[in-house]
Amino acid sequence: MKQEFESLPELQCSDEVIKRKFKNLKTFSDVSNLLEITPKHLHYIMFKMPNKYKKFKIPKKTGGFREISAPNISLKILQQKLNHILSLHYNPRFTSHGFINGKSIVTNAQQHVKQNYILNLDIEDFFNSINFGRIRGILASFFGISNVAATTIANICCYNNSLPQGAPTSPILSNMICFKLDKEMHSLAKKHSCIYTRYADDLSFSTSKNYLPISLAYKEEGTYKLSSNITKILDENGFVAKNSKTRVTNRNQRMEVTGLTVNEKPNVRRKYIRNIRAIIRSIEKYGKEPAQEILEDKYNKSYLKSPPKIENLLVGKLNYLKMVRGKEDPVFNKLAKRLNKALGEKLIDTYKSKEDLRNLYTYVVECGMLDEGVFYEEPGAQGTGFFLSGVGFITNAHVVEEYKKLNNTDIPYEIRLHRSRYSDTSITAQLVKYNRDLDIAILKVKEFDINYGYSYNTENEIGQKIRVMGYPNHNKRDSLGTDSGEIKQYRDNYLKETFNYKTGKLGSFQERFIVSARIVDGNSGGPVLNDSDEVIGIATKGFRTLTDNGLDEDSDTSIVVKIEDVLQMKKTHDYT
Numbered sequence: 001m002k003q004e005f006e007s008l009p010e011l012q013c014s015d016e017v018i019k020r021k022f023k024n025l026k027t028f029s030d031v032s033n034l035l036e037i038t039p040k041h042l043h044y045i046m047f048k049m050p051n052k053y054k055k056f057k058i059p060k061k062t063g064g065f066r067e068i069s070a071p072n073i074s075l076k077i078l079q080q081k082l083n084h085i086l087s088l089h090y091n092p093r094f095t096s097h098g099f100i101n102g103k104s105i106v107t108n109a110q111q112h113v114k115q116n117y118i119l120n121l122d123i124e125d126f127f128n129s130i131n132f133g134r135i136r137g138i139l140a141s142f143f144g145i146s147n148v149a150a151t152t153i154a155n156i157c158c159y160n161n162s163l164p165q166g167a168p169t170s171p172i173l174s175n176m177i178c179f180k181l182d183k184e185m186h187s188l189a190k191k192h193s194c195i196y197t198r199y200a201d202d203l204s205f206s207t208s209k210n211y212l213p214i215s216l217a218y219k220e221e222g223t224y225k226l227s228s229n230i231t232k233i234l235d236e237n238g239f240v241a242k243n244s245k246t247r248v249t250n251r252n253q254r255m256e257v258t259g260l261t262v263n264e265k266p267n268v269r270r271k272y273i274r275n276i277r278a279i280i281r282s283i284e285k286y287g288k289e290p291a292q293e294i295l296e297d298k299y300n301k302s303y304l305k306s307p308p309k310i311e312n313l314l315v316g317k318l319n320y321l322k323m324v325r326g327k328e329d330p331v332f333n334k335l336a337k338r339l340n341k342a343l344g345e346k347l348i349d350t351y352k353s354k355e356d357l358r359n360l361y362t363y364v365v366e367c368g369m370l371d372e373g374v375f376y377e378e379p380g381a382q383g384t385g386f387f388l389s390g391v392g393f394i395t396n397a398h399v400v401e402e403y404k405k406l407n408n409t410d411i412p413y414e415i416r417l418h419r420s421r422y423s424d425t426s427i428t429a430q431l432v433k434y435n436r437d438l439d440i441a442i443l444k445v446k447e448f449d450i451n452y453g454y455s456y457n458t459e460n461e462i463g464q465k466i467r468v469m470g471y472p473n474h475n476k477r478d479s480l481g482t483d484s485g486e487i488k489q490y491r492d493n494y495l496k497e498t499f500n501y502k503t504g505k506l507g508s509f510q511e512r513f514i515v516s517a518r519i520v521d522g523n524s525g526g527p528v529l530n531d532s533d534e535v536i537g538i539a540t541k542g543f544r545t546l547t548d549n550g551l552d553e554d555s556d557t558s559i560v561v562k563i564e565d566v567l568q569m570k571k572t573h574d575y576t
Contacts, residue, residue: 007037009077015088022085025149035081045074046155053159053166069164078156079168086172089143093182098200099171105258106324108199109266112257115195115206119217120257121226122245126201127163127170129239130177135163138176174200181237188229192216197257204257212248224248260324268324276317276335279310283342311347314339318348327351354533359480361453362386363417364471365395365429365525367403370412375426377416378402384470384526385417385443387453388535388563391570393417393429393443395525396540396561397436400443404434415443421477433569437495438510439540439561440569441525454527457534458564460513462487468517468539468558470526485517491559512559518543519558528560537562 011018013036021034032042045052052075057065071079092100097108112118123129132154139150157163163170182198189196192213195206205216217224226241234241249255251263260266282291292310299307308316318339321332328351336350352360367381383399397404406413418426433442464487472481492509500508515528519542528537537560 006041007035007077009080011036011081011084018085019088022089022143022145025145027146027148028152031149031152034085035078037078042078045078046152049074053164066165068166069159070166071159071164071168075156076168082153082156083168083172086169086176090172090176092175093179093186095182095186095197096175096178096199097197098202099175104323105199105260106266108197108202108204109257109260109262111195111197112204112206112255113262113265115208115251115255115262116210117207117212117248117250118255118257118262119205119212119224120245120247120249121203121230122242123201123203123234124240124242126239127165127174130163130174132158132161134177134238135173138173142176142179171200178237181233181239184233184237185230188215188233199258202258206257217246217248219248266324268321272317273321273331273335276314276321279314280335280338280342283310284338288343311339311343315347357454357533358469358482358529359419359422362419362469362471362480362527363393364420364474365399366416366418367400368414368416369406370414375414375416382471382474382522383524384522384539386469386525386527386535387445387448388527388566389451389453389455391442391453391456391566392432392450393445393448393453394527394538394566395441395443396538397434397439397441399525400431400434400441401436403431407431417445420471420474421479435569437498438565438569440538440566442566442570454529454533454535456563456567457530457532457536458562458567460487460530460536460562462489464536465531466515466517466536467529468515468519468523468526469529470519470523470539472520472523474522481523483517485515485558487513488516489514493559510561510565512540512561513537515558515560517558519560535563536560538566 013021018034021030025031025034028042029039032039035042049072052072053069054072055067055069057067060066070076097103097105135158136147136150136154139145139153140147145153157167157169157173159167163173178198182196185198185203186196189205192215193207193209194213194216197204207213215227215229217226217230219225224246225243226246231241254269255262261269279291279295282294285291286294288310295310295313296307318332318336321335322329325332333350336348339348340346340350363385365383365385366377368375368377370376381399381402383395385393385395385399388394400415403413403415415429415431416426417429418424427445427447429443429445431441432444433440435441466485466487468483468485470481471478490511490513493512495508495510497506498508498510499506519526519539521543523539523542526539527535528539530536539558540561541557541559543556543558
């Protein structure tokens with residue numbers, strides 16, 4: 001039995017090599033070489049392999065069905081490779097929003113927010129209108145490849161003489177075909193002070209004028225009809241409008257673009273949110289299984305073979321709501337939290353504010369002894385630490401100094417981390433790098449991924465606003481402390497145990513900076529953040545305590561170790 005696909009599923013050449021190969025396509029063998037497959041196997045997939053497509057129908061939101069033609073695995077791999085290759089050579093017009101990275105129905109709708117009139121129209125039978133000849137022609141003319149190469153690629157991408165809706169290459173090829181259409185429609189819109197966008201087969205025009213220009217559409221016997229300007233452009237580009245989908249709305253009505261209301265901002269209909277609330281309320285009231293049964297009773301079974309699982313339905317709806325309204329939207333976050341709570345598991349991520357993330361990333365650090373499974377904190381061996389993305393858990397070396405001294409003795413000694421009032425869970429950390437001169441310790445916590453934690457920034461300057469985070473003079477159930485200030489001065493710190501390569505002797509210098517924010521006992525090891533909540537340093541030395549009246553001794557100073565020293569230590573210092 002012949003293998004399904006006799007090659008690697010992903011392209012191995014660099015993008016630069018792919019671009020060079022694509023520009024020089026002439027023969028069938030050139031195309032097979034570009035796709036990193038033998039000519040014989042490419043010929044088999046294109047002309048001899050049976051059952052290249054599977055057809056099925058999915059329901060449309062507006063009613064009816066959409067027919068999907070999905071390629072088999074071998075053909076899909078070829079089309080995915082071609083999709084990447086074409087994306088390296090094609091830059092879509094700014095008016096196009098469908099099937100383009102960084103664009104969506106939301107970016108499409110945003111172009112028409114707060115306008116006075118909107119004209120929407122659909123192209124009839126969009127993908128089937130784009131036939132094999134058009135694809136071959138656009139490949140040859142647009143990219144300048146030979147007719148043989150263009151014919152070969154068109155054969156890989158087409159099915160039954162048209163673009164199959166379901167093939168990975170169909171979206172980008174349809175946008176290429178519509179390049180001229182978009183250019184002409186944009187020129188027409190601009191001429192009449194209107195905005196034009198396209199999302200696949202949905203075309204939208206809008207204007208801030210108090211009327212819709214008759215050069216776009218006109219009203220006849222109570223119904224809006226497209227102008228000859230638009231129908232002519234469509235006809236010359238091989239398309240026809242679906243008359244039943246042509247609609248004009250004004251500010252006194254609900255205006256929609258690609259299914260989103262745009263009167264004030266891109267938004268879903270209220271009915272959509274009410275539906276989510278109702279399904280979640282059903283789970284809260286009856287439980288998951290009874291709620292599933294209620295959903296199935298109400299679900300229109302004529303659309304799908306079987307109703308979806310209730311949790312999958314809600315996750316999909318909530319993710320769509322988040323895409324439209326944004327991850328910070330309070331309605332989305334409230335509903336997502338309700339769903340997570342109702343089902344007892346975190347199915348969907350909710351927005352975390354800066355304060356939430358600080359509480360998650362910053363920990364109390366304690367060193368102590370184990371006695372019959374009970375942890376006894378060493379007096380005075382408490383500080384603060386934090387997770388730094390790409391590095392690990394960071395604190396001051398002096399915070400874990402007792403652990404370093406006693407860890408190799410017979411005394412069972414541990415480093416414990418916890419988040420005070422934010423969590424009752426205590427976790428154990430392993431010391432992996434330690435430098436007392438630099439006063440930096442890097443710890444590893446098995447439960448956490450290396451990319452978890454704050455991001456960092458090595459830039460700093462005098463006068464820069466900063467925020468010191470930590471647990472000063474920590475007592476059980478204390479909240480995370482914060483104090484704001486600015487960088488006041490740079491100061492050299494003498495490193496007596498560090499080898500100086502310039503002098504060939506022990507004794508070097510480390511530049512630290514002084515901040516106006518107060519670093520108090522217990523705060524050592526905490527992150528010092530910039531305005532973007534990026535770590536720029538470690539709170540290292542400061543005041544023993546605060547006086548009753550909140551005033552501090554003039555002789556005390558808040559000193560910070562630069563985060564760049566942590567990054568350098570990660571690269572150069574050996575594990576302990």
